Amino acid sequence: MRTANALLKSMALMLAGIVIASPLALAQQRFTLGASPPGGAWYPMAAGLAEIWNKNIDGISVTVEGTGGAAINPRWLADGQVDIALNSLDMVFAARDGTPPYKDDPQDLSHVRSLMLQHSSPHFVVVKAKSDIHQMSDLVGKRVAIGDRGAAANERAIWIFEAHGINPADVRLEYLGDEQAAGALADGRIDAWLEFIAVPAAPVMNLATTNDIRFIPMDDDAVERLRAKWPFMVPTEVPAGTYRGQEQAYTAYGVTGALLVLDSVPEDVVYEMCMTINDHRKQLAEIHRAFALWSFDPDIETITGQPLHPGAKRCYQEIGVL
Numbered sequence: 034m035r036t037a038n039a040l041l042k043s044m045a046l047m048l049a050g051i052v053i054a055s056p057l058a059l060a061q062q063r064f065t066l067g068a069s070p071p072g073g074a075w076y077p078m079a080a081g082l083a084e085i086w087n088k089n090i091d092g093i094s095v096t097v098e099g100t101g102g103a104a105i106n107p108r109w110l111a112d113g114q115v116d117i118a119l120n121s122l123d124m125v126f127a128a129r130d131g132t133p134p135y136k137d138d139p140q141d142l143s144h145v146r147s148l149m150l151q152h153s154s155p156h157f158v159v160v161k162a163k164s165d166i167h168q169m170s171d172l173v174g175k176r177v178a179i180g181d182r183g184a185a186a187n188e189r190a191i192w193i194f195e196a197h198g199i200n201p202a203d204v205r206l207e208y209l210g211d212e213q214a215a216g217a218l219a220d221g222r223i224d225a226w227l228e229f230i231a232v233p234a235a236p237v238m239n240l241a242t243t244n245d246i247r248f249i250p251m252d253d254d255a256v257e258r259l260r261a262k263w264p265f266m267v268p269t270e271v272p273a274g275t276y277r278g279q280e281q282a283y284t285a286y287g288v289t290g291a292l293l294v295l296d297s298v299p300e301d302v303v304y305e306m307c308m309t310i311n312d313h314r315k316q317l318a319e320i321h322r323a324f325a326l327w328s329f330d331p332d333i334e335t336i337t338g339q340p341l342h343p344g345a346k347r348c349y350q351e352i353g354v355l
Contacts, residue, residue: 063094064298067109067118069102070181072212074154074230074321075119081320085313090305103154103185103290104134111140116295117306119151121229121288122265122337124185129338134188146342147333148292148307152326154229155269155285156193159237161218162245162278166225169197169249172204175224178217182208189288190227192266196259197252211236219244229287231323233275241277248283256286265289291337292327294345303344311352329354 068079076099083095095117100106103121107128110118126132131139160166166175172194180186187208194201207214207223215236217223230236240246248271251259259266266286273282294303310317310327317324331354334341341349349355 064116065098066095067098067100067106067115071099072210078321089309110145120293121290123288144296145293146296147337147339148294148345150328150330151290152323153287153289154231155287156229158227158249159246160225162247176205178207178209178214178223178226181210186229196255215240300344303342304347307345307348
C-alpha cells in the first residue's frame, strides 16, 4: 500500500512539473581513485579502471584524481584525500615506517586495506642510439632525468646508482616528468633517462617512433647488491620488440604495486569492484597490457603489510583464491 501511495504521489508531482530524483540517484556513492600526474603511466590505467567500474557497478561514481604518484598516494590515503589508490609497495613501507622520502614522518595507514596486487613498474635507462653511454658507469658526469622532483623514481634511481657504485652527486640529475624527459632526450637536452614505468611505457613508445634508442642494462653484481638491500625490487623480462628498434630482450627491476582502499568504503562496493576487475580482465588488458599482471594473491596481506578489505576477502573466497 505504501509503495502504491508513493507511486501515486510521485506521478502527481511529475504532472505538476516537479521532478523527483530516483532513489538510486539519491543514493549514488562517490569515490576518488588516486593515480599519478596526468602524464604518468598510472593515470590512463586509473581512468580505464574507473570507467569499467562506473559502467558495471550500479549506484557508484568513481573519479580519477591526479596526484604526485607513488610517493604521494600513501599520504593521500592516510589523510583521506582519496578513497582508493594505486601504490608501489616501497612507498607504502616507507610511509608506514617513516623512512625516505617519509623520513621522520610516518603515516597512519591503520585504516587502509588491501584490494589486490598490481603489476610491477620496472626500471629502464634509455639513451639515443648514437650515445657514447654503453654501461651504467658511463652515466657519471652526464645529464640524467630521474622523474618529477619528489616522485618515487627519485629515490629508486639513487638505489640503482648506488648499486653500481656511482655517487649520485657525480651525476647531473634532472627532475623531469615522463613527457618532458622524453622530449628532452630527443632534443639532446639530457643524455639519459632513468624511470620506472609499467611495460610497455607509452612515453618510451612515442620516443622510439621518431628516435633510435638503446637501453642500458644493469651489471650482474649490481643486481645482487640491489636485491640484497631492497628485496621488493623484482625482475621483469621486457620482450624483444616491445619498443621500436629494441632487438633484444632485457631484464628490468621494479617494485610491485598494490591497489589499496580505505576501510570506510563499504564491503559490498569493494566486493563489486573486485569482482568487476576479475570479470573484465580482457577488457582491462586492452586498455593497458600491465593489467594482465594484476593478481588476487592469497598472500597479499603479507606482501603489502595491510589487511585485506572484507569486501575483497569475499571476492577472493568466491573465485577460489582463499
